[in-house]
Amino acid sequence: MAATAQTSVRPPASAAAAVPLLRANGIVKSFGGNRALNGVSLDVRSNEIVALVGDNGAGKSTLVKILSGAEIPDEGTIQVNGVPAEIASPHDAQDQGIATLHQHLGLVDCFDVAQNVFLGRELSARFLGVFPYLLHGEMRRRTADLLKQLDIRLPHLDRPVSTMSGGQRQAVAISRLLLGDVKLIIMDEPMAALGVQEGQKVLDLIESLSQRGISFLIVSHNMEHVMSISNRVAVLKNGNLVGVVPTESTTRQDLTSMIIHGRV
Numbered sequence: 001m002a003a004t005a006q007t008s009v010r011p012p013a014s015a016a017a018a019v020p021l022l023r024a025n026g027i028v029k030s031f032g033g034n035r036a037l038n039g040v041s042l043d044v045r046s047n048e049i050v051a052l053v054g055d056n057g058a059g060k061s062t063l064v065k066i067l068s069g070a071e072i073p074d075e076g077t078i079q080v081n082g083v084p085a086e087i088a089s090p091h092d093a094q095d096q097g098i099a100t101l102h103q104h105l106g107l108v109d110c111f112d113v114a115q116n117v118f119l120g121r122e123l124s125a126r127f128l129g130v131f132p133y134l135l136h137g138e139m140r141r142r143t144a145d146l147l148k149q150l151d152i153r154l155p156h157l158d159r160p161v162s163t164m165s166g167g168q169r170q171a172v173a174i175s176r177l178l179l180g181d182v183k184l185i186i187m188d189e190p191m192a193a194l195g196v197q198e199g200q201k202v203l204d205l206i207e208s209l210s211q212r213g214i215s216f217l218i219v220s221h222n223m224e225h226v227m228s229i230s231n232r233v234a235v236l237k238n239g240n241l242v243g244v245v246p247t248e249s250t251t252r253q254d255l256t257s258m259i260i261h262g263r264v
């Protein structure tokens with residue numbers, strides 16, 4: 001596909017008839033007396049980018065947290081590839097191929113790119129079968145291979161990530177997710193803290209990863225980004241799913257109306 005994130009509206013993914021990659025069904029979650037999600041059902045298909053929009057407090061982050069194992073729903077089920085999935089921790093989500101990019105990115109500022117990519121999964125060996133040591137060279141080589149594969153260009157792999165721009169840091173955090181076997185990346189407001197150009201680079205990276213078969217669920221308040229990158233848009237209001245619409249057959253005005261008035 002030659003289209004770029006800037007110029008095209010992505011058509012709906014073709015797998016409409018197939019079993020969705022992820023299916024959340026009737027998700028309910030309350031905090032004290034406050035019902036954050038009121039029976040929300042949402043599918044993400046293979047090779048699809050779904051945007052999740054809604055006003056402040058609509059329940060977007062709560063849904064993301066449930067799908068990424070950070071919160072447990074009061075009611076409802078989750079299926080991955082048609083199979084019921086118990087997602088009770090971020091580790092469970094990872095086992096299902098679901099990775100989440102949090103707004104704080106989870107990078108260690110004073111570490112370089114390879115150290116961050118392999119953070120918590122460092123490669124090591126034992127000298128004389130006893131003394132453990134880290135395989136720095138191997139981790140650097142694999143990181144460089146991974147970035148090349150993903151077509152991510154960073155000027156200096158051996159500098160602390162604190163010296164990098166917001167967009168470059170996001171690229172490192174995304175590469176980190178892709179070290180494992182990831183089918184779905186969930187992002188909560190990924191571009192919120194970035195400038196226009198940096199945000200566009202991240203959109204381009206999402207587009208390119210999606211063409212390699214990774215699905216995305218992206219929370220965003222930026223309607224321009226939503227319109228340019230998603231196949232479908234899901235709208236939440238006060239914990240209810242207002243609707244899910246194909247991006248190519250909707251407009252920003254339609255979406256704004258759904259967000260504000262709660263109807264299609």
Ligand SMILES: Nc1ncnc2c1ncn2[C@@H]1O[C@H](COP(=O)(O)OP(=O)(O)OP(=O)(O)O)[C@@H](O)[C@H]1O
Pocket residue numbers: 031032034035036054055056057058059060061062063
């Ligand atoms: N840990 C919590 N404890 C109590 N209430 C919570 C908690 N997390 C979320 N809520 C409430 O649940 C509702 C949904 O919050 P949520 O963070 O999911 O909204 P959101 O759509 O992500 O909003 P925003 O666009 O502002 O990020 C809100 O009323 C919020 O106050």
Ligand SMILES: [Mg+2]
Pocket residue numbers: 060061062188
């Ligand atoms: Mg939120």
